[in-house]
Every structure is written in structure tokens, then in C-alpha cells.
Amino acid sequence: MGNLDVALKNAMSIDGAIGAALVDYTSGMTLGVAGGTGEIDLTVAAAGNTDVVRAKLRTIEMLKLDDEIEDILITLGSQYHLIRPLSNRTGKGLFLYLMVSKSRANLAMARHQLRAIEESLEL
């Protein structure tokens, strides 16, 4: 799991990062978390966002789009939440979750860096 810890550490080094997690959306359980604050429990965030990912996957299926999610952006008042399902074979059923501060982060850069982290993550 060295690779996972490195990936989460890299995710936390993205400018403005608040928390990061690797989540199994078949169960909602986290495989690893980094960061987070006293008020933000990343395991709660993971369980909740599992439903977000599942809803979107179901919608794509219902629309018969035969496509997959590259990433999901959720914009809050003060934060961006990025969800990035893993696309490689070993990461099937998992997604990376990143919370960044809106005022401190560069969204395009954060998204680019998260893609690089996802591509380098081999479980």
C-alpha cells in the first residue's frame, strides 16, 4: 500500500488541499485518507459521495450513453470537491476524492494534478 500512501500524500500537496481519500464505491468504505479537519470526517464524506458516484453512474446507464465518468466537480461556497473514479483495471470500483479550498486552490491545476496522481496509482 506504499503506492496508496504516496498518492494520498501527493494529493495533499496540491495547493489548497484540505483532505483526500481513496474510496470503494461498491461499499462506501475508504481504503485510505489523508488530511481532513476536526469538523470534516473524511469517512463520512466518502460514504456520502459514494451515493453521488452511484447516482451518476446509474444516470449514464439509464441514458444509454455507454461512457464513463472522468471526474465530478462539486462547487461549494468555500470549497471545491473533486471526485475522480480510477480508470485502470486494478482500480475498478474505486474513486479518488479531493477537497480543496476555493480561495487557495487553482482548480485547473488541482484537476490536472489529480489526473496525474490517478494515472500513477497502481494498487
Add this chain to the structure above:
Amino acid sequence: MSRVDDLPRRTPAAAGTLPPARRLPPSLAGNPTLPYPAIGRELSALRLQIPGVHGCVLGGVDGLLITHNLQNEANPDDLAALAATMFGLGRQVGFRLGQGDFQQSTVRNENGYLSVYAVSRQALLAVVGTDSINVARLHLHAPDTAARLADLLDGVTPATP
């Protein structure tokens, strides 16, 4: 963890000595003074909160059914007994490893889940769910439900045996 000593041990008894009769608290099952409507509301709330939950069974650690809200063909009496079996295994593991009281045990099968949560010293909450259930969410919500159920069961006058 002195209750370890209360458990039957696999040691040969000295000839002619019988162990003292075990004194168990009266079963919660069939106790008419339990607040059944409030318990029912807690069980329904859990089922509504988490999509994929087929139903919940509140059972005693003695394996007897207290109440349930199952919506499928599963037999609630069987599930109450199974929950007590899972509790027994979990309790033994806790004792042998010195990990304290039983909290939760989950079985995942090809097409579904059965999770058992400790409610109190006397009661267990079993939750049946489909394979697609968000187990992490169940594990977040069910302990709170169990705590509220414990409050509801607490202070109930024991049924006369």
C-alpha cells in the same frame, strides 16, 4: 473483563461436582412493557435512511425475537437466532483477544449483507441488505440507531419469568 470467567471452559470437571445453575436475566422477548411503537419508528427510520436495507430485526442476545420490520421473505425468528450466533462468536473473539465488548459483525454474501450491531448487554440489532447497499453509511447510521434503541430498552421493567 471478569466475565471471561463466566464462560464455560473446556476443562474436565472434577467427578461428582456440578457447576452452579447459571442465572440469566429475564428475556426481553415477549415483554409487553417495551415501547414497541418507538422501537418500530427507529427501525423504519434506519430502513428509509439507507437504500437497499430490506429490514431490521431487534433480537435478544438469547436469540429470541423482540420485534422486526422485515419486508422480504426472510424469517425474523431465524434472523434473531442468527444474530445471537454472530454475537456469540464476536464475544468469544473479544474475550480471547482482550478486545472488549462486541460491537458489530458483518457477513457479506454473493447477493447481500447481514450486519449485527450490539444494542445493549441484552439486545442486538440485525440489518439485512442487498449487495448494492452502501455499507459504510450503514456503519455510520446503525450505531446511532442502536444507541437510541438502547435508551428505549433501558429502564423497562423486566417481565416476570
